[in-house]
Amino acid sequence: MKPPGRINLPGLVTLLAVLLLWEGFSRGSASLQLYFPPVSRILVSLYELMFFRELLGHLLATLGRFAAGYLLAAVLAVFLGIVLGYSRLAYSFSEALIEFLRPMPSVAIIPVAILFLGIADAMMVAVTVYACAWPVLINTIDGVRNIDRTLLHTGRTFGLGRWQALRKIVLPGASPYIVTGLRISLAIALILVTTSEMVVGGSGLGYFILDEERSLQTSNMYAGIFLVALLGYGANRLFVLVEGRVIAWHRRMTAGETV
Amino acid sequence: MKWNSESKLNGLALLVALLPVWEGLSRTELVNPLFFPPMTRILRSFFLLTISGDLPYQILVSLQRALAGYLLAALVCIPLGIVMGLWNQVYRMLELLIEMARPIPPPVIVPVAMLFFGLGDEMKIFVIAFSCAWPVLLNTYDGVRSVDRVLMHTGRTFGLSRGMAITKIVFPAALPQIMTGLRVSLGIMLILVVISEMVGSSDGIGYFVLDSQRRFKVDQMYAGMLSLALTGYALNQLFLLLYNSILAWHKGLTRAS
Structure with a gap:
């Protein structure tokens, strides 16, 4: 949208103005400080918590659950999606179940997961997998279904085995859809991890933020929020980076095939 | 057959x-009846x-909060999105602020809202509005940006005032995309009302489901989830109905061309 490397001056000015006003008003009023501690104090809190107290541990706990849940969901849902997209029979048998489960807001699964898995990491990973799987699954099914059948038949005619056809035709063909699903799931993963951390407590950024609010350590709370936003932002950047590479590989391959 | x-x-x-x-x-x-x-x-x-009347009451309480937050988000974000889409300067000014706030996962706004509003309805409404805001805002902005400028200039040439041009040309032209944003937000709305009720509430369907689990009334928990699934389904169908009736003209128009 905007040319890279160009600095958004009006945006920067607005941002700085907001931060300065925040800092100024907060320092000027003691009653406001409880709700909006000065920005500088939040940054100091972040630094101290990160390097001298428990925040790093919470960050790592959240990161671990996030990565485990997301990656597991990705693998499972892409696999299932290919099966269900490929086989109309399998899809016809699971469609009713999918349509029944999908409208239920995914976080409602948390109590069930607590019942089965207790309040350990496994429970948080499980709910993350459940919630993240949906967009990937639905998109993969769509993607596989939208592959030109002629392409598939041509491949088979020229002697590609089922497995090769899958790897060389189905997966690359459906990849734009799959990538879209994976991208939606990235935000969902963080929502589920932080929510389950808030509900069951113990460790993780979600727990930390809620706990600091309850003990009215608001600058710590904001520091935690800043960190979790940074985590979300970083994950998104990483995704874009990997996506670019995957697409480059995909382009090279398709270019190579046409020659 | x-x-x-x-x-x-x-x-x-x-x-x-x-x-x-x-x-x-x-x-x-053969399977533990406590779990199943x-x-x-x-x-x-x-x-x-x-x-x-227990379940209908809980659902109703949740729906009130959900819709209040949802409508608040729509009322703020659609006009803001239009302004941002029409005047690039406004967009540039707000861009960095938005880019900073958007990656915040909505559940962690719950503690902030609890700090400001306590455990009441306002807390949930704020959280829901915050989370529903992004898809509506960004889709409205995108929709307005892609409105054909010639359309707008023609309208102005034929004597439409700025306000008229916005309501008669820009808004209808961007409406399909605005509706897309509203649709995405509908799902988010239901998720966030459940989350906010699980973390800080003493009623509502999210509280009901979690509380049933904690008291090991497992059949109640599943019943609550069933009602949530039904609610989600009904909301989606209702939205589609609304969507089709509001955008009937759009379908006809695109089919004709």
Whole structure:
């Protein structure tokens, strides 16, 4: 949208103005400080918590659950999606179940997961997998279904085995859809991890933020929020980076095939 | 009648066939009935809770909060999105602020809202509005940006005032995309009302489901989830109905061209 490397001056000015006003008003009023501690104090809190107290541990706990849940969901849902997209029979048998489960807001699964898995990491990973799987699954099914059948038949005619056809035709063909699903799931993963951390407590950024609010350590709370936003932002950047590479590989391959 | 291997009735039949299996496994305690109570007990619980008014009450409480937050988000973000789409300067000014706030996962706004508003309805409404805001804002902005400028200039040339041009040209032209944003936000709305009720509430369906689990009233928990699924389904259908009636002109228009 905007040319890279160009600095958004009006945006920067607005941002700085907001931060300065925040800092100024907060320092000027003691009653406001409880709700909006000065920005500088939040940054100091972040630094101290990160390097001298428990925040790093919470960050790592959240990161671990996030990565485990997301990656597991990705693998499972892409696999299932290919099966269900490929086989109309399998899809016809699971469609009713999918349509029944999908409208239920995914976080409602948390109590069930607590019942089965207790309040350990496994429970948080499980709910993350459940919630993240949906967009990937639905998109993969769509993607596989939208592959030109002629392409598939041509491949088979020229002697590609089922497995090769899958790897060389189905997966690359459906990849734009799959990538879209994976991208939606990235935000969902963080929502589920932080929510389950808030509900069951113990460790993780979600727990930390809620706990600091309850003990009215608001600058710590904001520091935690800043960190979790940074985590979300970083994950998104990483995704874009990997996506670019995957697409480059995909382009090279398709270019190579046409020659 | 010939069996159709692609009909969705297959799946329905499978589900119906699995119900007695579930029932039997649970009754004979081959699976732990604490975790999987017999299907009939869940349905009975759902039925009893519905006629006693408990479930409808919880759903209603949640829906009120949800819709209040949702409408608030729409009322703020659609005009803001239009302004941002029409005047690039405004967009540039707000861009960095938005880019900073958007990656915040909505659940962690719950503690902030609790700090400001306590545990009441305002807290949930704020959280829901915050989370629903992004898809509406960004879709409205995108929609307005892609409105054909010639359309707008023609309108102005023919004497439409700026305000008229916005309501008569820009808004309708951007409406399909605005509706897309509203649709995405509808799902988010339901998720966030459940989250905010799980973390800080003493009523609402999110609280009800979690509380049932904590008191090991597992059949109640499943009944609550069933009602949530039904609510989600109904909301989606209602939205589609609204969508089709509002955008009927759009469909006709695009089909003609």
